[in-house]
Amino acid sequence: MKALCWEGVNKLSVEQVPDPELRNDQDIVVRLVAGTTCGSDLHLIGGYIPAMRAGDVIGHEFVGEVVETGPAVRRHRVGDRVVVSSFVGCGRCWYCANDLWSLCDNTNTNPGVGQALFGYETAGIFGYSHAMGGLRGSHAEYVRVPFADHGAFTVPEGIDDTSALFVSDSVPTGWMGADLGGVRPGDVVAVWGCGAVGQMAARAAILLGAERVISIDRIPERLEMTERYVGAETIDYTTTDVAAELRERTGGRGPDVCIEAVGMEAHSDGPMHLYDQAKQQLRLQTDRPTAVRQAIHACRKGGTVFVLGVFAGAVDKFPLGAVVNKGLTVRGAQMHGQRYIPMLLDRLAAGEISTAHMATHTVSLDDAPTAYDMFKHKTDGCVRAVIRPGL
Amino acid sequence: MKKALWMVPVAAVGVAAARKAGSAARGGEDRAGDRWLTVTVNRPEEDVRQDGKLPEPLERLADRIDVRTQPAPGDRGTELAARLKEPAPPEATSVPARLAGQDPRQEVRRALREAKALLETGEVMLPDTPPTTRPTPGGRLVGLLSRRSGGEGVL
Numbered sequence: 001m002k003a004l005c006w007e008g009v010n011k012l013s014v015e016q017v018p019d020p021e022l023r024n025d026q027d028i029v030v031r032l033v034a035g036t037t038c039g040s041d042l043h044l045i046g047g048y049i050p051a052m053r054a055g056d057v058i059g060h061e062f063v064g065e066v067v068e069t070g071p072a073v074r075r076h077r078v079g080d081r082v083v084v085s086s087f088v089g090c091g092r093c094w095y096c097a098n099d100l101w102s103l104c105d106n107t108n109t110n111p112g113v114g115q116a117l118f119g120y121e122t123a124g125i126f127g128y129s130h131a132m133g134g135l136r137g138s139h140a141e142y143v144r145v146p147f148a149d150h151g152a153f154t155v156p157e158g159i160d161d162t163s164a165l166f167v168s169d170s171v172p173t174g175w176m177g178a179d180l181g182g183v184r185p186g187d188v189v190a191v192w193g194c195g196a197v198g199q200m201a202a203r204a205a206i207l208l209g210a211e212r213v214i215s216i217d218r219i220p221e222r223l224e225m226t227e228r229y230v231g232a233e234t235i236d237y238t239t240t241d242v243a244a245e246l247r248e249r250t251g252g253r254g255p256d257v258c259i260e261a262v263g264m265e266a267h268s269d270g271p272m273h274l275y276d277q278a279k280q281q282l283r284l285q286t287d288r289p290t291a292v293r294q295a296i297h298a299c300r301k302g303g304t305v306f307v308l309g310v311f312a313g314a315v316d317k318f319p320l321g322a323v324v325n326k327g328l329t330v331r332g333a334q335m336h337g338q339r340y341i342p343m344l345l346d347r348l349a350a351g352e353i354s355t356a357h358m359a360t361h362t363v364s365l366d367d368a369p370t371a372y373d374m375f376k377h378k379t380d381g382c383v384r385a386v387i388r389p390g391l
Numbered sequence: 392m393k394k395a396l397w398m399v400p401v402a403a404v405g406v407a408a409a410r411k412a413g414s415a416a417r418g419g420e421d422r423a424g425d426r427w428l429t430v431t432v433n434r435p436e437e438d439v440r441q442d443g444k445l446p447e448p449l450e451r452l453a454d455r456i457d458v459r460t461q462p463a464p465g466d467r468g469t470e471l472a473a474r475l476k477e478p479a480p481p482e483a484t485s486v487p488a489r490l491a492g493q494d495p496r497q498e499v500r501r502a503l504r505e506a507k508a509l510l511e512t513g514e515v516m517l518p519d520t521p522p523t524t525r526p527t528p529g530g531r532l533v534g535l536l537s538r539r540s541g542g543e544g545v546l
Binding site for chain 1: 543
């Protein structure tokens with residue numbers, strides 16, 4: 001079959017790879033209907049995520065049709081249209097039982113690598129390095145889904161493929177930021193980043209009762225999209241002093257909850273950006289935490305900062321003093337998709353969440369490398385490129 | 392240049408592992424070869440030691456390991472611990488021995504992980520195969536670390 005492979009730093013190509021097969025009794029094989037580019041893919045394409053091998057299939061956010069089921073699969077049949085959580089959970093370890101699915105004990109087939117990097121390994125994730133499970137990604141004609149009864153969800157009639165696609169990762173990631181960030185009715189919430197995850201975090205904050213939600217970015221079409229489809233206020237950080245603006249809009253208090261949805265390759269327009277970029281390129285720090293620093297400084301005393309962006313290792317100039325002296329709660333997580341996906345499909349069907357607008361481009365698998373280039377450089381108004389192997 | 396730089400974090404992992412092993416060899420970690428290796432299984436103790444037998448695949452190592460179990464605090468299941476009856480000598484826990492897959496603790500760690508997975512889920516999740524399609528020097532290093540990783544880590 002054809003698949004989009006990582007071939008080295010900033011090198012992607014569509015290659016022929018062996019078809020996936022059932023490896024365990026609880027597996028299914030899914031024929032891809034659609035997948036999407038994700039900002040976190042850019043980190044591994046750019047070489048910032050360790051333990052990639054040339055020839056690795058990337059992609060982790062997808063919807064498809066079940067074409068094969070293992071003998072122990074109970075909830076799915078051939079022909080089901082399913083959206084699949086990007087993180088794989090076994091459903092029965094202590095972490096899954098406590099709805100912390102991205103921390104599953106039983107789905108990272110390379111636990112020693114993850115333990116060396118983080119102290120303990122994460123769950124496995126599709127197409128995201130051998131440190132995070134070594135599973136093949138979904139930018140292919142077919143993909144194997146382990147523990148399918150727990151990670152694949154039948155898409156209800158009435159939800160189109162493109163809308164359902166984002167429930168695989170972006171929507172639950174954003175929802176988790178607002179939920180675990182503790183957003184409550186009456187809160188003022190600031191969200192750094194107006195990509196798909198940032199937009200969904202802002203929407204989640206609104207649906208959880210936030211009084212005001214303020215999103216921050218620099219890309220005009222993303223800011224406009226966030227106002228129009230999400231219903232949040234926006235700040236363009238290239239023309240506005242973000243900290244001063246947030247103070248002014250919050251009666252001098254600062255936001256109650258700050259959600260960072262940017263990640264390890266953050267951009268800013270100040271001198272710190274050059275400093276961070278130089279240190280990252282020299283591997284003196286692995287990640288650029290620009291938005292995290294800003295969120296910590298902007299957050300009200302006693303507030304919460306939730307880090308949704310992907311970070312791989314160590315950062316420099318982390319404002320620990322602000323965390324301690326302002327009494328902040330700082331929290332982060334990879335996506336506990338299985339915890340939220342059924343509820344989010346219901347909300348999508350009810351029209352409470354809009355996702356299809358984020359699919360600004362649709363391409364075939366053959367054109368996926370070009371789509372990633374466009375997505376990376378944010379050209380042609382690209383927010384997300386949807387990759388359809390059937391085109 | 393950038394192409395080579397992505398390997399730095401991977402190499403750092405290797406260096407960290409080597410340092411840890413080195414400190415053990417110098418006596419900085421005097422119990423490295425004798426320490427209980429432990430997992431917590433989200434099952435009651437009677438399921439973990441059904442009929443007094445060890446869960447597979449630990450049962451296959453029964454003549455070479457000591458095993459103990461106890462309820463985990465906070466209703467988290469059962470703590471399942473194993474260690475070699477004959478502690479691994481320092482040379483067996485060195486970096487070359489570990490890279491060669493000759494550290495006897497690797498087999499115990501792998502068996503503990505697999506026993507936990509079997510008890511909790513009924514299967515040990517296997518990686519996709521083949522893991523990748525194009526051999527490169529960097530890929531071979533990641534492949535080696537991946538092959539060993541089931542028997543390595545903080546467990």
